[in-house]
Amino acid sequence: MIDLFSSPEVGTYIGGAQPREQLDRAMPSTPGQREGFFVVELGGAMIGMVTFDRRDAQHPGHVRPDADEAQLGYMFLPHAWGCGYATEACAAAMRWFASVLPGEPVVLCAQTANDPSLRVAAKLGFTEVERFEEYGAEQWFGVRSPTTPRTT
Numbered sequence: 001m002i003d004l005f006s007s008p009e010v011g012t013y014i015g016g017a018q019p020r021e022q023l024d025r026a027m028p029s030t031p032g033q034r035e036g037f038f039v040v041e042l043g044g045a046m047i048g049m050v051t052f053d054r055r056d057a058q059h060p061g062h063v064r065p066d067a068d069e070a071q072l073g074y075m076f077l078p079h080a081w082g083c084g085y086a087t088e089a090c091a092a093a094m095r096w097f098a099s100v101l102p103g104e105p106v107v108l109c110a111q112t113a114n115d116p117s118l119r120v121a122a123k124l125g126f127t128e129v130e131r132f133e134e135y136g137a138e139q140w141f142g143v144r145s146p147t148t149p150r151t152t
């Protein structure tokens with residue numbers, strides 16, 4: 001987790017890297033757990049994570065009048081990029097989501113400059129809803145509604 005959050009490459013389109021010492025201090029010694037938070041493992045080592053969080057009404061980009069949509073997030077360590085792991089892990093997480101909250105759409109927000117992330121989104125079957133400016137960059141906001149066919 002510390003490698004992930006302190007990596008400048010990982011942070012390129014998501015607000016940058018966090019200082020390692022700060023993460024060292026903040027990271028609990030015992031890993032916690034919550035529903036909708038997945039750690040991805042390859043050969044016994046952690047390579048990334050997939051998360052579902054609720055999208056706050058204060059942000060632009062919504063598909064429900066009351067906001068609070070389930071939003072997919074993903075981050076992988078650079079040595080594991082380009083092998084299809086993010087797509088595979090997110091597809092499995094989306095299947096889990098559909099089984100626990102059937103009928104609920106899932107939204108996703110990424111910088112339009114983040115080509116790898118937009119490729120993952122397209123492969124998972126997300127379609128564009130709108131684009132807007134936030135955090136000083138153009139953002140792509142998409143949805144995968146329960147009826148959208150998967151292209152993977």
Ligand SMILES: CC(C)(COP(=O)(O)OP(=O)(O)OC[C@H]1O[C@@H](n2cnc3c(N)ncnc32)[C@H](O)[C@@H]1OP(=O)(O)O)[C@@H](O)C(=O)NCCC(=O)NCCS
Nearest residue numbers: 010074075076081082083084085086087110115116117119
């Ligand atoms: C986004 C991320 C998770 C993708 O991980 P990954 O394991 O490489 O994803 P996959 O291998 O499943 O798919 C990557 C796709 O992007 C493409 N890609 C990779 N680098 C690219 C680039 N520079 N330009 C365009 N496409 C690129 C790959 O070819 C692949 O598409 P394809 O299967 O159609 O060929 C990874 O880059 C990452 O962790 N980035 C940092 C964190 C981040 O930005 N998360 C997303 C926040 S919205």
